[in-house]
Structures are given as C-alpha cells and as structure tokens.
Amino acid sequence: MIKVRNLHFSYGRGEVLRGVSFEADEGEFLAILGPNGAGKSTLLRCLAGILKCGGVRILDRPVTDYKPNELARLLAYVPQRISAGFMTVFDTVLLGRRAYMGLTPSKEDIAVVDSILKRLGIGDLALKRANEISGGELQKVSIARALAQEPKILLMDEPTNNLDLKSQLEVMRLAREFARDGGLSIVVMHDVNLAIRFAGRFIFMKDGKVMADGGLEVLSEELFETVYGVRVEIEEIRGIPVVLLL
Amino acid sequence: MAMDYGSYVRRRFLIGLSLFLALLAVFMASLSLGPYKIPLGDVVRVLFTGGSGNERLVVLDIRLPRIVAGILVGASMGVAGAVLQGYLRNPLATPFTMGVSNGAMFGASLAIILGAGYTLNSGQIFLSNPYAVVLFAFLGAISATLVILILARLRSLSPEAIVLAGVAMSSLFIALTALVQYFANELQLSAMVYWSFGNLARATWGENTIMAVSFTLVFAYFFLKRWDLNASTLGDEIARSVGVNIERERLIGTFLSAFITSVTVAFVGVIGFIGLIAPHSMRLIAGGDYRFLIPLSALAGALLLVSADTVARLIVSPMNLPVGVITSFLGAPTFIYLLVRMEGRR
Numbered sequence: 001m002i003k004v005r006n007l008h009f010s011y012g013r014g015e016v017l018r019g020v021s022f023e024a025d026e027g028e029f030l031a032i033l034g035p036n037g038a039g040k041s042t043l044l045r046c047l048a049g050i051l052k053c054g055g056v057r058i059l060d061r062p063v064t065d066y067k068p069n070e071l072a073r074l075l076a077y078v079p080q081r082i083s084a085g086f087m088t089v090f091d092t093v094l095l096g097r098r099a100y101m102g103l104t105p106s107k108e109d110i111a112v113v114d115s116i117l118k119r120l121g122i123g124d125l126a127l128k129r130a131n132e133i134s135g136g137e138l139q140k141v142s143i144a145r146a147l148a149q150e151p152k153i154l155l156m157d158e159p160t161n162n163l164d165l166k167s168q169l170e171v172m173r174l175a176r177e178f179a180r181d182g183g184l185s186i187v188v189m190h191d192v193n194l195a196i197r198f199a200g201r202f203i204f205m206k207d208g209k210v211m212a213d214g215g216l217e218v219l220s221e222e223l224f225e226t227v228y229g230v231r232v233e234i235e236e237i238r239g240i241p242v243v244l245l246l
Numbered sequence: 247m248a249m250d251y252g253s254y255v256r257r258r259f260l261i262g263l264s265l266f267l268a269l270l271a272v273f274m275a276s277l278s279l280g281p282y283k284i285p286l287g288d289v290v291r292v293l294f295t296g297g298s299g300n301e302r303l304v305v306l307d308i309r310l311p312r313i314v315a316g317i318l319v320g321a322s323m324g325v326a327g328a329v330l331q332g333y334l335r336n337p338l339a340t341p342f343t344m345g346v347s348n349g350a351m352f353g354a355s356l357a358i359i360l361g362a363g364y365t366l367n368s369g370q371i372f373l374s375n376p377y378a379v380v381l382f383a384f385l386g387a388i389s390a391t392l393v394i395l396i397l398a399r400l401r402s403l404s405p406e407a408i409v410l411a412g413v414a415m416s417s418l419f420i421a422l423t424a425l426v427q428y429f430a431n432e433l434q435l436s437a438m439v440y441w442s443f444g445n446l447a448r449a450t451w452g453e454n455t456i457m458a459v460s461f462t463l464v465f466a467y468f469f470l471k472r473w474d475l476n477a478s479t480l481g482d483e484i485a486r487s488v489g490v491n492i493e494r495e496r497l498i499g500t501f502l503s504a505f506i507t508s509v510t511v512a513f514v515g516v517i518g519f520i521g522l523i524a525p526h527s528m529r530l531i532a533g534g535d536y537r538f539l540i541p542l543s544a545l546a547g548a549l550l551l552v553s554a555d556t557v558a559r560l561i562v563s564p565m566n567l568p569v570g571v572i573t574s575f576l577g578a579p580t581f582i583y584l585l586v587r588m589e590g591r592r
Contacts, residue, residue, distance in 0.1 A: 050486050072489030079487075083335070085479040086534020090251055092480065098473045099489040110251065127254055129533060142484070149488065 007055040018208035029179040031199035038205040040188040048077035072099035075153035076146035084131040096148025135162040172198040258538040265545040276556040281564040315449030316552040318457040319510040324547020326503035327521025332475040333499040334405040340521035341507035345390025345415035350511040353386020387508035390415040444517035444570030453513045475536035517570045519577025
C-alpha cells in the first residue's frame with residue numbers, strides 16, 4: 001500500500017531523512033520509534049503528503065501526484081500538536097468529511113460523525129466548543145476527525161502524548177482495530193512498551209535512517225543501546241516482552 | 247444527537263434572521279430620520295412608488311445611496327476581517343493591518359499633491375478630480391497587499407510572517423504619506439486630511455454598483471470556501487490532511503479580502519474597526535464556524551456601519567460627523583470589552 005524508497009529530505013541545511021526505505025500493507029499496525037530528532041515526524045509528514053518528498057508511493061502512485069481531495073479520502077493524518085479553534089467538537093470532526101461533501105454535509109456525513117463520536121466516547125462533547133475541552137479530549141477529537149475521513153491509511157504522530165492511561169489504551173486499540181479492519185495504521189510513538197503491546201511491526205529510526213524493521217524478534221538489548229544509547233533488559237511477563245530501563 | 251445538531255444549526259439561522267430584521271429596522275429608521283424628518287409610512291410609499299418633490303429627493307437621492315453604501319462597505323469589511331482572521335489565524339488581522347488603509351491614504355495624498363487638487367467652495371473642500379483620487383487610493387490600498395503576497399508566494403511565508411509584513415508595509419506607507427504631506431501646501435494638506443475621514447456620503451449609485459458587484463462575487467467565493475476556512479483555523483497540517491490546498495487558498499483569500507476593502511476605502515475613505523468588531527462579536531454569539539461566520543459578519547458589519555452612520559448624521563444635526571470617527575470612537579471600547587469577554591471564555 002505504501003512504498004518508501006530511498007527517501008531523503010531536508011528542511012534547508014542538514015538532512016533529516018537519509019535514505020529511508022520500507023513497504024507497508026493493509027492490515028498492518030506499524031509503530032515508528034526512535035529518539036528525538038531521529039526524523040520520525042518528518043517521515044510521517046512525507047507519507048501524509050504534507051511535505052513534498054520524492055520517493056513515497058501510495059497504491060503505486062507518487063504521493064505528490066494525488067489531488068488534495070483524493071489524498072484526503074485515502075489517508076488521514078493526526079498531527080502532534082493541534083490548535084483548538086472556535087468551532088464545536090461536532091463541526092471540527094465534520095471537517096473530516098470535507099473531501100466527500102458537496103456544499104453542505106449530507107445525512108450520511110452527519111451520521112458518520114455521530115457514530116465516530118460515540119465510538120470514541122466523546123458524544124456528549126459534540127456541541128461544546130473545541131477550545132473549552134481538555135487536552136486529552138481534544139486529542140480524541142483530532143483522531144475522530146481523521147477517522148471521519150474514512151481513510152485506508154491512518155497516520156498518527158504521538159497520539160497518546162496528552163492522554164491518561166485509559167485513553168492511551170483506547171487510542172491504541174483503535175489503531176489496532178483500524179488495521180484489523182483492513183486499514184494500515186502507522187503511529188509515531190515514544191512509549192516502547194505500549195507499542196509492543198499493540199503494534200505488530202516496529203521501525204526504529206536514528207539520525208534519519210532505519211536501524212531496525214520487523215516484528216517482536218527485532219527487539220534486543222543491543223538495539224536499545226545503539227538507537228537510544230540506554231541500557232535495558234528485556235523480560236517476558238505472561239509471554240509479553242517488557243522493556244525495563246536500567 | 248443528530249437532532250441536537252439540527253437544532254444547533256437552526257439557532258444559527260435564527261441569529262442571522264434577527265440580524266437581518268435589525269438591519270431592516272435601522273435601514274427604515276435611517277431613511278426616516280434626519281434634519282428633514284419623514285414619517286415611516288411616507289418612506290415606505292416613496293420606496294415603492296417613487297413619491298415626489300422633497301420627499302423623493304431626500305429619501306431616494308440623498309439618504310438611500312448613502313445607506314446602501316453603508317450596507318455594502320460594512321458587509322465588505324465584516325467579511326474581509328472574518329476571512330483574514332481565519333486564513334492568517336490571527337485575531338487582530340484585518341485588511342487594514344495588511345496596509346490597505348495606509349496605502350490608500352498615501353495614494354490619495356499623492357493624487358492630491360499631483361494636482362487632483364481641491365477647490366474651496368463656500369468653506370467646504372471639494373476634490374476637483376475625484377476619479378483620480380479614487381484610482382490612486384485604490385492602487386495604494388491594494389499595492390501593500392500585493393507586495394506581501396508576492397513575497398509570500400516566492401518565499402512561502404508563514405501566516406505570522408504575512409501579518410508582520412503587513413505591519414511593515416503599513417509603516418512604510420505612513421512614512422511615504424508624511425513625506426508627501428511635508429511638501430503639500432495648506433489647501434492640499436486640508437484636502438488630504440478631509441479625504442482621510444471616511445464618509446459614506448461620497449458614494450453615489452455608480453460607486454454603489456461597483457461595490458455591490460465586487461462584494462457579491464467575493465462573498466460568493468468565500469461562501470463556497472467556508473469549509474476550507476474552517477480547516478485553516480485548525481492549522482495547516484490538518485487543513486492539508488482534510489484536502490485543502492492551504493497555501494493557495496490563503497493567498498487567494500488574503501488578496502480578495504484586501505481587494506473588496508480597497509474598493510470601499512477608495513470610494514468612501516477609511517472607516518475603522520468594523521472588520522474587527524463584526525467578526526469577533528459574531529464569534530462570541532454564534533461560534534467560530536465559517537459556514538455561519540461569513541454571512542453573519544457581513545450582516546453585523548452592515549448593521550454596525552449603517553447604525554453608526556445614522557448616529558453620525560443625527561448627533562450634531564444638521565451637520566454630519568465623519569462616520570469613521572464614530573466607528574473608531576465606539577469601536578475601540580467595544581473591542582476591548584469583547585477581548586475581555588473572550589479571554590474569560592478560554
């Protein structure tokens with residue numbers, strides 16, 4: 001579904017991405033991990049078509065070739081930082097239907113938004129203004145908007161950052177479900193253990209390069225030493241690997 | 247839940263309807279009031295049948311074009327302010343912060359010193375070639391924005407940088423105007439100052455037609471792009487994610503806002519604060535959804551300006567105060583009040 005081949009990117013001087021390559025298909029839940037400044041967010045923005053990067057193909061077509069509305073129906077992007085705006089929660093999520101709408105939202109658009117708000121447990125916030133809700137709720141609103149685009153690919157940049165434990169689990173379950181339903185979830189995150197619990201595949205990045213790519217088998221104490229420069233121990237608890245910081 | 251949303255949307259329509267009715271009431275009152283009072287019944291009769299004599303002269307030839315100008319100028323400034331605040335994500339943005347007013351002042355001053363001149367007529371100053379002044383004012387007004395937009399296109403400026411560039415262009419035009427004024431003689435200088443007071447009485451049907459056409463086209467464009475504006479308020483990344491070509495829409499939106507404002511400023515002079523108060527008061531009442539904010543800001547701008555102009559005509563009747571003085575005088579404290587209210591809501 002997504003093919004990245006030898007992707008280089010720089011914001012000016014100094015390359016941020018230095019030859020990234022990987023492929024990902026429907027049904028996968030891919031976590032992108034790595035230290036700050038590794039290029040994770042930049043990679044995600046390239047995949048989302050927000051930065052104009054050569055070397056990213058989606059459904060065998062360069063991402064830069066898509067018309068904005070076509071791309072919006074194919075993939076949705078949840079940025080790390082969100083500004084609230086003065087709209088209601090409902091209208092903010094309804095914005096996700098923009099690429100489908102004519103001039104006004106149809107009954108179906110309204111129904112889609114309605115059911116997504118319920119699914120994320122924020123139905124009671126619908127008519128509140130987005131600048132009057134909490135940071136965690138706002139994060140869910142942003143995810144709801146992305147889901148309202150009914151995309152095939154869901155790209156999220158540190159979606160669990162502002163969330164409490166329960167909400168973190170909800171968001172990760174959602175990303176997993178999205179993949180199980182035939183979509184492709186790609187999530188940039190910092191919490192390695194949370195990633196291990198939910199994602200099926202891990203890409204570790206450092207200095208704009210992919211250091212490791214694969215399932216649970218790529219996790220090793222040496223990997224953490226080289227990628228993060230920290231010593232860890234990996235133990236299994238109830239069959240699940242857990243990364244312990246030493 | 248869908249029911250709730252339906253009633254929420256209907257409430258926005260009701261706000262619009264009440265504004266429209268209020269505008270209609272002020273429109274009728276303004277036609278009726280003045281040194282020469284005409285009862286409302288007679289105003290209606292003149293409007294529908296033409297009437298005759300003094301009534302016809304006062305209602306159709308003197309008051310009506312001025313009130314229609316008030317509606318068009320107010321609506322233009324309301325919409326232009328709302329749109330710029332959305333695309334530049336800055337609550338202080340209006341075409342005037344993009345240098346439109348100072349550019350127009352420079353253009354008009356230049357035209358006056360180059361000989362579009364003045365004639366003294368029974369103590370009042372008249373411009374001897376108003377068309378030259380209008381043209382120069384328009385070119386001055388739009389040029390500031392054009393410079394900024396060309397820069398923005400070439401260097402892909404952020405919204406913040408666009409706003410700052412507007413501040414810089416404003417200062418540049420203030421300096422240029424001061425330079426022109428320094429070399430002007432007394433009469434030219436008073437003609438410049440006189441021009442700088444916004445005055446709706448300058449508009450006749452010819453000007454009103456041009457303003458109506460430019461407003462209608464630009465309003466229609468923005469109304470079609472209302473979801474793009476909504477997306478813009480959430481940041482460029484989200485705008486792009488939902489399929490908006492945000493850089494392009496920002497440039498077009500900024501240009502069109504500056505354009506309709508430049509047209510009105512060239513014809514009636516600088517009238518402040520409508521572009522701030524109209525959209526912000528509507529945000530407070532109806533929320534930040536541009537589906538409603540665009541038409542509501544137009545209605546609120548029209549209502550505010552026609553009301554202010556009616557006050558300006560009546561307050562020291564039979565003399566007319568420049569309406570720009572009234573809007574700024576009432577506008578500044580109102581705006582501060584709105585700001586305090588909005589901060590309280592955060």
